[in-house]
Amino acid sequence: MGITIKEVAKEAGVSIATVSRVFNDSGPVNDDTRKKIMAVARKLRYTPHGGARSLIMAKTNTLGVLLPDLYGEFFSEVIRGVDQAARQAGYHVLLSSSHNKAEEIETAMKAMRGRVDGLIVMYPDIDAHILTSNLSDSMPLVLLNCDVEGNDFVSINIDNYGGAFAMVQHLIGAGHRRIAMIKGAPNNFDAAERLRGYRAAMAEGGAEWSERLERDGDFTEASGFSAAEALLDVDPRPTAIFAANDAAAIGALSAVRQRGLHVPADMAIAGFDDIPMAGYINPPLTSVHVPIHDLGGRAISRLIEALTGRGNGKGRKELLPTTLVIRDSTVGPKHVSDATIT
Amino acid sequence: MGITIKEVAKEAGVSIATVSRVFNDSGPVNDDTRKKIMAVARKLRYTPHGGARSLIMAKTNTLGVLLPDLYGEFFSEVIRGVDQAARQAGYHVLLSSSHNKAEEIETAMKAMRGRVDGLIVMYPDIDAHILTSNLSDSMPLVLLNCDVEGNDFVSINIDNYGGAFAMVQHLIGAGHRRIAMIKGAPNNFDAAERLRGYRAAMAEGGAEWSERLERDGDFTEASGFSAAEALLDVDPRPTAIFAANDAAAIGALSAVRQRGLHVPADMAIAGFDDIPMAGYINPPLTSVHVPIHDLGGRAISRLIEALTGRGNGKGRKELLPTTLVIRDSTVGPKHVSDATIT
DNA sequence: TTGTAGGCGTTATCAG
DNA sequence: CTGATAACGCCTACAA
Numbered sequence: 001m002g003i004t005i006k007e008v009a010k011e012a013g014v015s016i017a018t019v020s021r022v023f024n025d026s027g028p029v030n031d032d033t034r035k036k037i038m039a040v041a042r043k044l045r046y047t048p049h050g051g052a053r054s055l056i057m058a059k060t061n062t063l064g065v066l067l068p069d070l071y072g073e074f075f076s077e078v079i080r081g082v083d084q085a086a087r088q089a090g091y092h093v094l095l096s097s098s099h100n101k102a103e104e105i106e107t108a109m110k111a112m113r114g115r116v117d118g119l120i121v122m123y124p125d126i127d128a129h130i131l132t133s134n135l136s137d138s139m140p141l142v143l144l145n146c147d148v149e150g151n152d153f154v155s156i157n158i159d160n161y162g163g164a165f166a167m168v169q170h171l172i173g174a175g176h177r178r179i180a181m182i183k184g185a186p187n188n189f190d191a192a193e194r195l196r197g198y199r200a201a202m203a204e205g206g207a208e209w210s211e212r213l214e215r216d217g218d219f220t221e222a223s224g225f226s227a228a229e230a231l232l233d234v235d236p237r238p239t240a241i242f243a244a245n246d247a248a249a250i251g252a253l254s255a256v257r258q259r260g261l262h263v264p265a266d267m268a269i270a271g272f273d274d275i276p277m278a279g280y281i282n283p284p285l286t287s288v289h290v291p292i293h294d295l296g297g298r299a300i301s302r303l304i305e306a307l308t309g310r311g312n313g314k315g316r317k318e319l320l321p322t323t324l325v326i327r328d329s330t331v332g333p334k335h336v337s338d339a340t341i342t
Numbered sequence: 343m344g345i346t347i348k349e350v351a352k353e354a355g356v357s358i359a360t361v362s363r364v365f366n367d368s369g370p371v372n373d374d375t376r377k378k379i380m381a382v383a384r385k386l387r388y389t390p391h392g393g394a395r396s397l398i399m400a401k402t403n404t405l406g407v408l409l410p411d412l413y414g415e416f417f418s419e420v421i422r423g424v425d426q427a428a429r430q431a432g433y434h435v436l437l438s439s440s441h442n443k444a445e446e447i448e449t450a451m452k453a454m455r456g457r458v459d460g461l462i463v464m465y466p467d468i469d470a471h472i473l474t475s476n477l478s479d480s481m482p483l484v485l486l487n488c489d490v491e492g493n494d495f496v497s498i499n500i501d502n503y504g505g506a507f508a509m510v511q512h513l514i515g516a517g518h519r520r521i522a523m524i525k526g527a528p529n530n531f532d533a534a535e536r537l538r539g540y541r542a543a544m545a546e547g548g549a550e551w552s553e554r555l556e557r558d559g560d561f562t563e564a565s566g567f568s569a570a571e572a573l574l575d576v577d578p579r580p581t582a583i584f585a586a587n588d589a590a591a592i593g594a595l596s597a598v599r600q601r602g603l604h605v606p607a608d609m610a611i612a613g614f615d616d617i618p619m620a621g622y623i624n625p626p627l628t629s630v631h632v633p634i635h636d637l638g639g640r641a642i643s644r645l646i647e648a649l650t651g652r653g654n655g656k657g658r659k660e661l662l663p664t665t666l667v668i669r670d671s672t673v674g675p676k677h678v679s680d681a682t683i684t
Numbered sequence: 685t686t687g688t689a690g691g692c693g694t695t696a697t698c699a700g
Numbered sequence: 701c702t703g704a705t706a707a708c709g710c711c712t713a714c715a716a
Contacts, residue, residue, distance in 0.1 A: 002481075004709060005709065005711095006710095016711095017686075017687060017688080020710070020711055027712085029686085030685055048710075049456030049710070051397050051456040051709080052397055052456060054393055054692095055394055055693070056692045056710055056711050060393060062457075072617075075418040075422065076412075076421070079418070079439070080417065080440065083438065083439045084440055092453070095435045096425065097422065098429075114393040115393055115434070225622065247619065250619060250623065253624065257624055276562075277589065277592060277619070280592050282595065282623070347694065348693075357703045359696085359702070363701095366695075368696080375702085395695075397693080398693085399708085
């Protein structure tokens with residue numbers, strides 16, 4: 001299975017050392033010998049054995065990526081960002097996703113020893129500290145969306161709190177006082193931060209917060225749908241719904257329209273993530289833009305810095321900014337005219 | 343960097359052979375010796391070096407996955423399907439995506455030699471035969487959505503033709519005669535098959551086909567939007583738009599509503615893929631359901647069969663069926679009442 | 685300019 | 701039951 005360097009050497013009538021030299025441009029090789037070796041290699045369809053190579057060079061040129069159970073667009077964008085950045089830098093990507101327990105992640109991390117040069121771990125669970133506590137620092141590591149204290153790790157987070165805060169401020173500024181929130185998955189750190197931002201802005205803005213304005217969700221369209229249905233029965237009815245992500249917001253939108261209500265005239269709706277589709281649904285969805293693609297790309301960059309020693313060592317914490325994208329679902333033409341009429 | 347078996351052996355006062363035995367349950371080991379070794383291993387945080395292991399065992403327990411430049415939901419679902427199936431079977435996944443040239447794929451394939459036991463290649467380009475022609479059969483291989491003739495490879499395809507055909511039949515059955523199509527990316531095999539199904543059904547159904555009813559697109563919301571705008575200016579105006587995928591359909595939906603037209607009363611709209619969101623947009627989108635998740639999972643299954651010799655050898659071609667999912671965007675309540683009035 | 689030989693971390697085949 | 705030792709495919713001093 002697979003031609004080895006030895007067979008190429010024999011066929012070309014040279015030693016394996018010489019073959020190795022031409023394939024790595026290490027050391028001098030007579031031009032004729034080189035040509036001959038290349039010819040033989042091509043004929044035999046020889047390709048160096050990556051595994052053997054990385055064993056002796058103590059470098060796999062592979063980066064491990066551990067992801068949790070992620071939803072739709074978010075998942076694909078993170079991976080795409082990672083993959084592109086990695087390949088551009090000459091690295092492979094060993095992927096392992098759908099982990100939802102710290103224990104699973106640790107198992108996967110162990111399984112990757114000797115296969116990767118470094119690791120990117122995304123674990124947006126509120127018990128992330130469990131993970132970090134028994135994290136041997138044997139391997140360069142970048143943490144993504146992890147709830148970690150201190151400066152012991154290189155970590156990148158999204159400004160979920162700030163984004164949620166700004167969104168609620170926007171809604172309050174548009175005249176809303178009873179703003180409901182559809183929460184994200186339980187135990188999810190991102191979800192918790194977005195909720196925290198919502199509460200803070202509600203308090204600071206003097207809005208009419210009540211426990212009944214917060215409904216459980218899990219980032220799916222279905223959960224957004226049923227949460228919104230419940231919210232429509234709250235009395236007095238909220239005038240705006242802020243969903244923890246766009247999928248849930250779209251589910252909520254569906255529920256609100258099914259009741260015959262208009263968005264944003266009767267109910268403003270806002271999401272989080274700003275997926276590509278957000279601007280094309282009806283009405284266009286106001287959302288908090290998250291640089292998802294960047295998240296993956298930056299993680300790779302940081303990791304490679306750590307690998308090549310170009311980084312400023314450990315302790316670099318980074319917070320990626322989010323930005324408000326206001327569309328018709330919160331301040332559409334209808335809303336404006338209604339407001340004027342009232 | 344990293345504790346080796348040698349250090350464990352020394353610390354435990356045994357030979358590396360014995361340590362190896364306890365970690366692989368190969369050969370007998372005295373119970374006390376085993377306990378001691380385990381204790382030392384734990385203390386030293388020893389984890390076997392995967393790379394070295396796979397070198398001597400001639401098995402990497404890793405599967406390579408080569409993907410093209412994919413869009414949103416499709417991308418994530420394929421990968422998720424692959425990853426889940428792979429891990430369940432005890433395999434790792436080495437991912438390399440965003441390839442859009444046969445040449446790139448071949449480079450990536452070479453780079454994976456010695457790192458993977460088998461390969462899954464998705465290359466939905468109409469020049470896929472270029473790829474297969476110089477495909478050394480050195481490694482088990484499963485082709486996904488590839489335009490390959492003959493039975494030389496294990497391949498899995500989606501019934502794009504059948505799905506498109508059925509969708510157009512549905513539209514014709516609903517009374518439409520001028521049915522437009524927003525095409526998918528040029529040179530894309532899936533797109534070509536969907537177009538072929540559209541044309542065949544138009545011809546067979548005796549609908550009013552014309553060249554102007556076909557517009558270019560590239561699977562994005564933006565392309566669907568502008569294609570639909572152009573279609574709205576065609577005279578006589580089509581009464582239905584069939585988009586090559588859901589993203590484009592959603593873009594088209596946006597354009598149609600922006601003109602003040604109603605869906606489906608003034609214009610029916612249908613998509614392809616049936617992404618999770620399809621049922622939640624407004625109006626719910628009629629689409630062709632594609633078992634994307636299955637696609638990845640099955641590919642892994644086939645590959646592992648080939649690896650373990652349990653498969654029926656090469657030449658297995660599989661066609662995954664698609665199913666019609668009819669929602670309001672083609673036969674909504676409005677459409678029905680309008681038809682009655684006319 | 686080229687070949688020999690040692691070793692990367694592991695498993696597997698032998699003797700002991 | 702345990703310990704040498706030869707691979708696995710490759711790179712790299714060191715010698716020639």
